[in-house]
Amino acid sequence: xxxxxxxxxxxxxxxxxxxxxxxxxxxxxxxxxxxxxxxxxxxxxxxxxxxxxxxxxxxxxxxxxxxxxxxxxxxxxxxxxxxxxxxxxxxxxxxxxxxxxxxxxxxxxxxxxxxxxxxxxxxxxxxxxxxxxxxxxxxxxxxxxxxxxxxxxxxxxxxxxxxxxxxxxxxxxxxxxxxxxxxxxxxxxxxxxxxxxxxxxxxxxxxxxxxxxxxxxxxxxxxxxxxxxxxxxxxxxxxxxxxxxxxxxxxxxxxxxxxxxxxxxxxxxxxxxxxxxxxxxxxxxxxxxxxxxxxxxxxxxxxxxxxxxxxxxxxxxxxxxxxxxxxxxxxxxxxxxxxxxxxxxxxxxxxxxxxxxxxxxxxxxxxxxxxxxxxxxxxxxxxxxxxxxxxxxxxxxxxxxxxxxxxxxxxxxxxxxxxxxxxxxxxxxxxxxxxxxxxxxxxxxxxxxxxxxxxxxxxxxxxxxxxxxxxxxxxxxxxxxxxx
Ligand SMILES: [Zn+2]
Numbered sequence: 001x002x003x004x005x006x007x008x009x010x011x012x013x014x015x016x017x018x019x020x021x022x023x024x025x026x027x028x029x030x031x032x033x034x035x036x037x038x039x040x041x042x043x044x045x046x047x048x049x050x051x052x053x054x055x056x057x058x059x060x061x062x063x064x065x066x067x068x069x070x071x072x073x074x075x076x077x078x079x080x081x082x083x084x085x086x087x088x089x090x091x092x093x094x095x096x097x098x099x100x101x102x103x104x105x106x107x108x109x110x111x112x113x114x115x116x117x118x119x120x121x122x123x124x125x126x127x128x129x130x131x132x133x134x135x136x137x138x139x140x141x142x143x144x145x146x147x148x149x150x151x152x153x154x155x156x157x158x159x160x161x162x163x164x165x166x167x168x169x170x171x172x173x174x175x176x177x178x179x180x181x182x183x184x185x186x187x188x189x190x191x192x193x194x195x196x197x198x199x200x201x202x203x204x205x206x207x208x209x210x211x212x213x214x215x216x217x218x219x220x221x222x223x224x225x226x227x228x229x230x231x232x233x234x235x236x237x238x239x240x241x242x243x244x245x246x247x248x249x250x251x252x253x254x255x256x257x258x259x260x261x262x263x264x265x266x267x268x269x270x271x272x273x274x275x276x277x278x279x280x281x282x283x284x285x286x287x288x289x290x291x292x293x294x295x296x297x298x299x300x301x302x303x304x305x306x307x308x309x310x311x312x313x314x315x316x317x318x319x320x321x322x323x324x325x326x327x328x329x330x331x332x333x334x335x336x337x338x339x340x341x342x343x344x345x346x347x348x349x350x351x352x353x354x355x356x357x358x359x360x361x362x363x364x365x366x367x368x369x370x371x372x373x374x375x376x377x378x379x380x381x382x383x384x385x386x387x388x389x390x391x392x393x394x395x396x397x398x399x400x401x402x403x404x405x406x407x408x409x410x411x412x413x414x415x416x417x418x419x420x421x422x423x424x425x426x427x428x429x430x431x432x433x434x435x436x437x438x439x440x441x442x443x444x445x446x447x448x449x450x451x452x453x454x455x456x457x458x459x460x461x462x463x464x465x466x467x468x469x470x471x472x473x474x475x476x477x478x479x480x481x482x483x484x
Contacts, residue, residue, distance in 0.1 A: 001373055002016070002059075003054065003148075006379050007278075008176050009176060010130045011279075013378075013379050016279065018061065023061060024055050024063050024064070026055075026063060026249045026250075027068075027238075027249070027250050028044075028251040029128065029260070030068045030069050030249075030250070031109075033068065033069055033111050033113055034076045035075075037112075038293060038302050039301050041318065041321055046317065049291050049304055049402050050321065051148055051281065052128075054419060055238045056418075056427055057167075057415060059377070064224075064243065065127050066127070066239065068132075068133065069130055069239050070231065071103070071134055072102065072106075076105065080104070081100075081102045086208065087104065087108035087109070090106050096197055102214050106132075109153040110132075128242070131238045139241050140229045140234065141206075141218050142274065144233060146161055148221075152170075153169050154224065156189065159206060160220065161202040161204055162263065162302060164200065164202050170270075173266055175265055179260040179262075181200070189204070191253045196477075203230065203259060207227050207228055208227045209227045232260055232267060233267060235260075236264050236271070239268075239277075239346065245274045247277050249278075250276065253283055255282075255285070257280075262334050264276060267435060284326055284328045284329065285328050286328070288332075288462060303316070309338060314410040315340040315343060318340065321382045322339050322382065322383055324381060325382075326457060333389070342386070345393065346393060346423060350413050351428040353398050353410050354428070358399070359399060359402060360402060361399055361401050362430070365408035365484070368388070369415075372389060376419065378473060398400040433483040439468060439481060442468075445463035447479060466484070470472060470482065471484055
């Protein structure tokens with residue numbers, strides 16, 4: 001089925017036409033591993049995962065999906081130098097080697113990140129590569145050198161900056177966002193990793209070493225620039241190395257549109273001479289209780305925070321997929337609870353499909369499949385796809401369906417679960433409860449009393465068993481004990 005997706009480059013929904021016939025190449029801006037990911041971050045990764053799953057299952061393509069790990073920036077450097085118990089306990093002592101500390105610190109949070117992905121139903125085996133920035137320093141230096149040699153970069157105070165004004169003479173700067181060049185300050189240089197999303201400025205490609213920071217040597221024009229890469233250059237270098245340019249789709253949250261992705265386009269085009277990608281796809285923000293997440297408001301939830309509050313992570317996944325990725329998601333505890341009921345209703349329907357009760361009714365499952373898949377193909381419209389699923393389960397009782405219809409529906413839900421990944425596609429498991437020995441002893445005494453026709457004693461024992469929380473049912477072969 002033809003996949004359509006909103007492309008920020010043209011601000012419209014377009015047919016996905018991949019470069020290769022059978023394979024779609026996707027690059028997702030990954031996490032900066034200095035802390036646990038919060039649900040706002042998770043939404044961006046869930047969006048990328050949804051995209052690659054729909055492309056595979058509905059579009060019938062293979063996917064090569066790359067997500068980078070930013071393991072060097074202001075925050076990772078800062079926090080790897082402060083002793084904090086959690087990462088040190090697992091990763092060992094801090095040493096005098098700053099690069100080693102940074103590596104231990106970021107590997108700890110990288111591990112936690114992949115654990116969170118797994119909990120939320122994202123299989124990291126689907127990722128072709130998860131490159132760490134510090135392992136591609138050579139590629140980044142090569143790219144900076146190329147940009148510099150073409151005249152689009154200049155050194156200043158030991159750092160190297162991209163020259164936006166010079167670049168504008170050759171190509172558009174502002175392909176993703178309309179830029180107000182009247183307010184452009186050509187002498188303003190930004191080298192912080194915390195970017196102002198409105199401010200247009202020359203941005204840093206290579207940052208001069210400051211104080212006690214880990215650094216790499218970098219010779220340019222016969223001069224050494226000890227320092228480290230800027231954030232934007234990481235992605236440009238790694239996507240070229242791992243996917244080749246141009247690739248098909250670049251994903252990220254809307255907060256990355258400017259300046260991160262805009263700068264990536266400029267750098268890649270300046271250094272490699274080609275546009276990096278044909279489709280830029282962005283997911284909207286997540287708010288908590290109608291407010292932007294922030295540390296000061298204390299509404300910053302990690303996956304673990306939510307699990308500690310008793311929320312099933314599959315309900316978080318289902319809730320996030322119940323909204324369209326391009327709309328702001330308002331996370332509330334009440335909302336999660338009520339949306340979860342929809343997940344359970346679908347689950348009950350699936351369980352009923354496995355029951356060996358059949359009726360006469362038959363339906364054309366292929367028509368239903370087409371309807372649901374067409375919603376997913378149309379800009380990943382999960383809420384519309386779920387509405388189709390609800391209209392299916394509301395329109396019938398599974399036990400009036402004949403055997404082959406039930407089997408076809410099971411196959412359909414297996415396929416849908418390759419995307420939604422929130423249901424068990426199997427027979428409902430009977431919950432096995434271990435019966436304490438004490439109860440079994442009382443039950444045996446009751447059987448003996450009955451055999452002796454001492455019904456008063458038998459009734460007393462039944463009551464005693466009931467007081468302890470169990471029900472006893474007589475059966476042909478003896479008795480059955482059930483937990484109340
Ligand atoms: Zn990036």
